[in-house]
Structure formats: C-alpha cells, structure tokens
Amino acid sequence: MEFRELGRTGISVSRICLGTMTWGEQNTEAEAHAQIDYALERGVNFLDTAELYSTPPRAETQGRTEEFIGNWLQKSGRRADVVIASKITGPGNQWIRGGRPIDGKEVVAALEANLKRLKTDYIDVYQLHWPNRRHYNFNRSWGFDPFCQGREGVRENMLETLEALDAQVKAGKIRAVGVSNETSWGLMEFLRLAEANGLSRIASIQNEYNLLRRHFDLDLAEIAYFEEIALLAYSPLGGGVLSGKYLDGQVPKGSRGDIGDVWRYSAYSEPAIRAYVELAREHSLDPSQMALAYCLTKPFMTSVIIGATTMAQLDTDIGAADLTLSDAVLEGIEKIHRLYPRTV
Numbered sequence: 001m002e003f004r005e006l007g008r009t010g011i012s013v014s015r016i017c018l019g020t021m022t023w024g025e026q027n028t029e030a031e032a033h034a035q036i037d038y039a040l041e042r043g044v045n046f047l048d049t050a051e052l053y054s055t056p057p058r059a060e061t062q063g064r065t066e067e068f069i070g071n072w073l074q075k076s077g078r079r080a081d082v083v084i085a086s087k088i089t090g091p092g093n094q095w096i097r098g099g100r101p102i103d104g105k106e107v108v109a110a111l112e113a114n115l116k117r118l119k120t121d122y123i124d125v126y127q128l129h130w131p132n133r134r135h136y137n138f139n140r141s142w143g144f145d146p147f148c149q150g151r152e153g154v155r156e157n158m159l160e161t162l163e164a165l166d167a168q169v170k171a172g173k174i175r176a177v178g179v180s181n182e183t184s185w186g187l188m189e190f191l192r193l194a195e196a197n198g199l200s201r202i203a204s205i206q207n208e209y210n211l212l213r214r215h216f217d218l219d220l221a222e223i224a225y226f227e228e229i230a231l232l233a234y235s236p237l238g239g240g241v242l243s244g245k246y247l248d249g250q251v252p253k254g255s256r257g258d259i260g261d262v263w264r265y266s267a268y269s270e271p272a273i274r275a276y277v278e279l280a281r282e283h284s285l286d287p288s289q290m291a292l293a294y295c296l297t298k299p300f301m302t303s304v305i306i307g308a309t310t311m312a313q314l315d316t317d318i319g320a321a322d323l324t325l326s327d328a329v330l331e332g333i334e335k336i337h338r339l340y341p342r343t344v
Contacts, residue, residue, distance in 0.1 A: 001043025001321055004302045006083075007203035007230045009176045011124060013083050015296055016321050017046040017232060019307035024054035024064030026254065026309045032068040033075075035314055040081060042318045048206070048232065048305050050087035050129055051096065051114055056261055059095035063117050070119035083124045085206075085232070086114050087180060090130035101132040103157055104164035111168055126165065127178040127206055132157060137181035137208065139263060139344060141215070158186075159193050166199040178204035178232070184219040191227055202229065204302065209233035211242055211276055211291050211333065212269055212344045221300045230302035233295055237306075237317075238264045238344070242291040244277035254309060264344050272340035279332045285323075288313075292320035294333055 003012045018039045023032035036047070053065035066086065073079050088110040091101040100106055114123060130137065133154055136144035168174045177200050179187060187205055194201045205224070209216050209231065216224075216231060224231055237243055240256050246265050251257040257265070265273070280287040295304045308314035325333075 009203045013046040014044045017303040017305040019305040020049045020065050021053040021055045023068045029068045033072045046083045048085045052089045066117035074119045085125035087127040087129040104160045107164040124175045126174040127180045130181040162199045169200045176203040180206035204230040206232040208235045210236050210238045212238045224300040231300050234305045236295045236304045241265045243288045269343040272343045275336045289320040293323040
C-alpha cells in the first residue's frame with residue numbers, strides 16, 4: 001500500500017481510506033471490527049468517520065459509528081496504528097446540538113462528544129462536515145446561488161471557528177484540521193485567515209470525486225497544488241452506482257439502493273454509468289476497481305475513501321490500489337467524460 005503525506009502535516013496516510021458510515025445501519029459492530037482488522041492487514045491505516053454517522057442520518061443511530069470504532073480501539077489497543085479522521089456536523093440536523101451552525105462553542109461541544117464515543121484522547125484530522133453558508137455540494141450545484149445570503153458575519157464566524165480548532169490543536173486533542181464539502185472561496189478564505197492570524201492551517205479537503213462528478217478538476221485542483229492541500233475523495237463509486245449493480249433496474253438486497261439512497265442514479269447518469277461499466281468489461285476490469293483506480297491517478301488525490309458492506313466488496317475496493325490503468329482505458333474514460341460531463 002502506498003502512502004502520502006496529508007498536506008504539510010507530516011501525517012502519513014494510505015492511498016485507500018476506510019469509510020465507515022454504513023456501520024450501525026447496514027453493518028453490525030462485529031462486521032465493522034472485521035473490516036478494520038482486514039483493512040489493516042492489507043496496509044490501510046486511515047479511517048474516516050463523523051459525528052453524524054451512521055447513514056442515512058437518523059437521531060436513533062447518530063454517533064453509533066464512532067462508538068463502534070471506539071470499542072474496537074479499546075479492545076485492540078491499536079490506537080497508534082490508525083489515523084482517524086472525524087467531523088463536526090454542519091447546521092440542519094435538529095437532533096445534533098439543536099441543528100445549530102458551526103462556531104467556536106459548537107466545536108468544543110462536538111469534539112468532546114467525538115472523543116468520548118471514539119474512546120481516545122485525540123483525533124488525527126478534525127473536519128468541518130459542511131459550511132454554514134450556502135454551497136454547491138450534496139447535489140445543490142444546479143440551483144447554487146451565493147447571492148441569496150448576507151455577507152455580514154461570515155468571515156467573523158470562520159475566524160472564530162478556526163480559533164477554536166487551533167485551541168484544540170494546542171491542547172493536543174486534534175493533530176490537523178480539515179474541511180469537507182467546501183468551495184474554492186471557502187478553502188482560500190480559511191487559508192488566508194489562518195495565515196493572517198497565526199492559526200492552524202487547513203491540511204485537507206474532503207469533497208466528492210468520481211467519474212460522474214469531477215468539479216475538483218478545475219479551481220480546487222489548482223488550490224490543492226499551489227497550497228499543498230490534500231484531497232480525501234468521498235463517494236469515489238458515486239454511492240455504488242459505478243459498480244453497475246443498479247443497471248437495468250436491479251436493486252441488490254442490503255445495498256444503499258435497498259434503503260433508498262441512490263440519488264446519483266438517474267436517467268441522466270445511467271448512460272454514463274453504462275458506458276463506464278462497458279469500458280471496464282472491454283478491458284477485463286472490475287468496474288469498481290477501474291473507477292477507484294482512476295481517482296488514484298489524479299495528482300491532487302491523497303486518499304480515496306471507500307465504503308463496503310461486505311468483505312468481498314472491501315477486498316475488491318482495496319485491491320484497486322494495486323491496479324494500473326492502461327493508456328487505452330484512460331483515453332476511453334476521457335471520451336466518455338466529454339460525452340457525459342455533468343450527469344449528477
């Protein structure tokens with residue numbers, strides 16, 4: 001397994017990161033622990049979670065994923081063997097601290113709860129799950145309108161949040177700070193505020209990246225390069241649709257589609273998904289491995305966050321790290337992308 005530095009932090013993470021959001025909904029605690037054990041055997045040292053998880057988000061299961069991880073850490077005694085990324089939830093879910101937006105006070109409250117559930121005294125990478133202000137992630141790009149909000153207080157809130165995060169870094173409860181579902185302006189403003197005020201610098205950004213959604217190829221890729229920001233890509237299989245398992249109306253039992261969470265599959269994305277699956281099969285490749293391996297070819301990619309509900313899926317996904325795509329496959333992917341540049 002290849003490793004890369006997380007931004008400028010000196011923290012070394014595996015190119016494959018084990019996503020955990022199915023644990024507590026689609027996966028039992030025993031299955032979660034088995035996934036961690038297997039991933040570590042295969043060279044993965046990176047786990048990504050959040051106070052929101054498991055998903056789909058529900059009050060009844062909120063925080064359960066972190067509890068599963070905490071129990072594994074306590075049982076195994078292997079805290080030093082894993083890099084753990086977690087998140088403070090953005091505004092909107094009333095059952096998480098009243099749905100309040102992120103600010104300095106909420107950072108402290110959320111982090112204490114994260115640490116308690118994880119049964120650890122520090123988190124390696126602590127991320128802001130989504131911005132307080134309007135953004136284009138979570139399929140909001142078609143109606144994104146930054147002008148329908150006030151400017152007042154936005155920068156002040158960002159600075160207050162950074163100050164709170166910096167205090168937790170100094171206290172040893174966080175090693176590095178990251179953002180998620182962030183925009184180019186938001187990332188650059190956080191970097192500017194940190195530099196101007198001598199605060200902890202943003203090390204990483206966790207945004208969606210896959211064959212169907214490649215916004216990061218543009219402005220954010222440029223920022224990642226010049227500012228040395230690590231991309232931790234979520235949904236590299238588009239929520240599972242790029243495996244091809246939902247083609248022709250199929251809904252495998254136990255899948256995300258089975259619980260009604262496949263919004264990336266539609267009449268617009270289906271032709272592109274079919275084309276990518278056919279390309280993979282033409283070259284005797286597993287469609288999931290091809291999609292993941294493509295993400296790993298990008299120079300701005302630090303780690304790709306996989307998620308699996310079965311051990312067979314986990315084995316396939318981790319195996320993508322060992323796959324080198326031929327020029328013919330890469331050319332085929334670009335041809336399909338030009339035909340279907342924006343399907344989600």
